[in-house]
Amino acid sequence: MATFHLRRTAPLPLDETWRRLTEWPRHGAAVPFTRVTVTTPPPTGEGTVFVARSGLGPVAFDDPMEVTVWRPPADGSPGLCRLEKRGRLVRGWAEIEVRPGPGGRTRVLWREDLRVRFLPGFCDPVLRAVSRRMFGRAVNSLLRRP
Template structure:
């Protein structure tokens, strides 16, 4: 199991930072070899299923994640979303949070626990390093693009 934390402080209002990190199909644009869909389509809420399809050809797999907490920021207060990974390959959870930061900026926090089924714990360090790299780049890209 790999646990990691990513933090960014950005010159965006809370609502805009939240919008950028929770437009799920854009995550597919930011993560290589991945397409992301949402079931049901429409506004996200608790119970929404976010499905990332990663890989190529016969090596592709689905990573379904259920939104179990959906608290968008309101009136300048923090917002938080929790996704529980429900797939056969990737297990764990992710939390995305926005909160007021210094100087009118927004602090964005991405916490994640990721486990790859059938992968021995010997590989946890590799999973941790690769996850921090891939998701760190994805978070940077999501926050840069309007």
């Protein structure tokens, strides 16, 4: 199990930060070799399911996720989204939290716990480091692009 967290401060309003981080198809543009498809009707909320398909050609895997907590920010209060990863290869969860920061900025906390089937526990430090870097770049990209 590889658990990690990321912290960012975005020069964006709370609602805009939330929107950028929770528009699931945008994640496909931010993560290399990945396409994200939402499989339930809009709007996003608890019970929304989407699948991130990562890989090249026949060497690819699906990472299905379900939104289990959906509390968008309102009236300056923090927002929280929790995803449960339910794939055959990748399991775990992710939480995206946005809260007001100084000067109209938004603080972002991304927490994630990854478990990859068939990957022995002694690989967790490498999985943690690689995941933290990859997700960190994805979060930066999502926050930069309108």
